[in-house]
Amino acid sequence: MRRETERWRGISALALLPFGVGVVLREPGILLLGIVGIGYAAYAANTTPPEVDVTIERDIDEPDPDPGEEVAVTLSITNDGPLLADLRIVDGVPPALETTEGSPRLATALRSGKTAHLSYTVEARRGRHEFEPVFLVARNASSSVERETTVAVDSTVTCVPTLSSPAKLPLRGKTDTRVGRLTTGSGGAGVEFFAVREYRPGDSLSRIDWRRLAKTGDLATVEFHEERAASVAMVLDGRREAYVGDGQDTSAMEYQVEAAGAVAQALLDAGDQVGLAGFGPRWTWVPPGLGRDQRARLRNELALAEAFSPVPPEERFLPGLSLRRIRKHLPASAQAVFLTPLSDDAVVRSIERTEAFGHPVTVISPDLTATDTPGRRLATMERRLRIRQLRERGIRVVDWDVARPVAVAVAEAARRWPS
Amino acid sequence: MTGIDTGPPRLGVIIALGLAGISVLLAGSGSEASLALAVLASGFVLGGLLAGRIPLLSAGTVFLVLAHLVRVGTGGGLELSILGTVLAVAAWDVGEHAHDLGEYVGRDARSGRSVLTHATLSVLVGIVPVGLGYVAFVLAPGGRPVSALVLLLLAGLLLTVGLER
Numbered sequence: 001m002r003r004e005t006e007r008w009r010g011i012s013a014l015a016l017l018p019f020g021v022g023v024v025l026r027e028p029g030i031l032l033l034g035i036v037g038i039g040y041a042a043y044a045a046n047t048t049p050p051e052v053d054v055t056i057e058r059d060i061d062e063p064d065p066d067p068g069e070e071v072a073v074t075l076s077i078t079n080d081g082p083l084l085a086d087l088r089i090v091d092g093v094p095p096a097l098e099t100t101e102g103s104p105r106l107a108t109a110l111r112s113g114k115t116a117h118l119s120y121t122v123e124a125r126r127g128r129h130e131f132e133p134v135f136l137v138a139r140n141a142s143s144s145v146e147r148e149t150t151v152a153v154d155s156t157v158t159c160v161p162t163l164s165s166p167a168k169l170p171l172r173g174k175t176d177t178r179v180g181r182l183t184t185g186s187g188g189a190g191v192e193f194f195a196v197r198e199y200r201p202g203d204s205l206s207r208i209d210w211r212r213l214a215k216t217g218d219l220a221t222v223e224f225h226e227e228r229a230a231s232v233a234m235v236l237d238g239r240r241e242a243y244v245g246d247g248q249d250t251s252a253m254e255y256q257v258e259a260a261g262a263v264a265q266a267l268l269d270a271g272d273q274v275g276l277a278g279f280g281p282r283w284t285w286v287p288p289g290l291g292r293d294q295r296a297r298l299r300n301e302l303a304l305a306e307a308f309s310p311v312p313p314e315e316r317f318l319p320g321l322s323l324r325r326i327r328k329h330l331p332a333s334a335q336a337v338f339l340t341p342l343s344d345d346a347v348v349r350s351i352e353r354t355e356a357f358g359h360p361v362t363v364i365s366p367d368l369t370a371t372d373t374p375g376r377r378l379a380t381m382e383r384r385l386r387i388r389q390l391r392e393r394g395i396r397v398v399d400w401d402v403a404r405p406v407a408v409a410v411a412e413a414a415r416r417w418p419s
Numbered sequence: 420m421t422g423i424d425t426g427p428p429r430l431g432v433i434i435a436l437g438l439a440g441i442s443v444l445l446a447g448s449g450s451e452a453s454l455a456l457a458v459l460a461s462g463f464v465l466g467g468l469l470a471g472r473i474p475l476l477s478a479g480t481v482f483l484v485l486a487h488l489v490r491v492g493t494g495g496g497l498e499l500s501i502l503g504t505v506l507a508v509a510a511w512d513v514g515e516h517a518h519d520l521g522e523y524v525g526r527d528a529r530s531g532r533s534v535l536t537h538a539t540l541s542v543l544v545g546i547v548p549v550g551l552g553y554v555a556f557v558l559a560p561g562g563r564p565v566s567a568l569v570l571l572l573l574a575g576l577l578l579t580v581g582l583e584r
Binding site for chain 2: 005007010011014021025027029030033036037038039040043085087089105106107108118137143
């Protein structure tokens, strides 16, 4: 795109000033000063924008870094066209990555056939980060006109953190039909004594109460607490409102991902089925599953799914629609673990509705509130009220102070819950 | 993401200050009137460059050119004032360019080559035509006719205006 900068506007007037004065005074010296202005005016009058014909390459030293690792990026710009007297280059650094050393911008003059290099370092963060096109502005020598272009150079940095260490979250009483670790309120095969009932044909011989038969002659069957596995969906709050920060460049989403990984690890270890859903405009769904493959899949999705991106969504969001979608996918017997900073009332309503539809909900809420300004103190109070409201409805809430490990917060909260 | 320091590159500011400084000294070396104007101009130029306010810098440049006009009008040497005027305009050009660079790429980006290229061209563009004009003016036979010079400049102006269209 060609654009005149109009920076020299008024230079003709400045050139005319000595000219006029010189003519009036008939003073050749002053007239000569006018030449200065005319020279510059002629310089500025050339408004042919430079031809931009460049080849750009981007070199990334580590495309699959660990979180926090420094990644060196080098941009090489080769001028295949004529001289560029004033070339400004801004690399399209992915929005979630922070530059830690150097600058992704460069201003230079580039002769034909020469190559300029631009090096900087970014800090890797969770997610798949695609570089945006390189933005170029070329100006002519006098800067009177400029041409803007973008050059797409595809590069990606993919950072998949390992799942955080397990945090054992006690589940609520609803299970599916597979054997597992959750003690249920119904009798059957198991370990812990539940009740004695009258014998029915077909009962296993190993469960007949022989002592009672010897004493009274009646056949009776011992029942144990049935131990079943649970199906759990981790639901992460990916709405714009949930991207509240902790004041140190880490948004609630990072804490949600950390907690989801920790809880999922422990659940998978215990033999429960774990799935993943995004509550927000960007949809992600991993059906509950078991085993090593599921663990790898959860790790991957937690790191890379767009719904859990470190960058807040731009799209419009309809909570009802997202909730309906989650409900449609959740198996009937599944529980939900909601991860949310509880930054507004809408998420509270959604949690209550999920519970009302028969999916027991446990909430893990990273606490990112601060108390340094009246507005923030108000937000802190509001969040506390939301937690109380949820607890009054019988929903378990882990209020996680993010300065401490999530496993500790979960264990402390679990002590207050009935087993 | 931390914010970008959009201040002008230091090299650009230093060069502009240097050019303007020499121009102010040259203007001040003439009469009292031109000295007064030069002092006024230097205030504006300094403020404009250091605070990044281009309108101030432009106003300062106009005052500086006026100071040189007054200097020549009050009997100062022509050569130094021509040089001073070129330096004044070049200082504005370099200062404005640096300010603009700051807004595009920030103070932390490498921009030395761009600043130096621009500054060199800016000074050359002032010196070369004036040098030619001056040589013609000095060497012209027959008592340096002002009317010829007027016509020459008029032609130059018309040409410039024509080019701008």
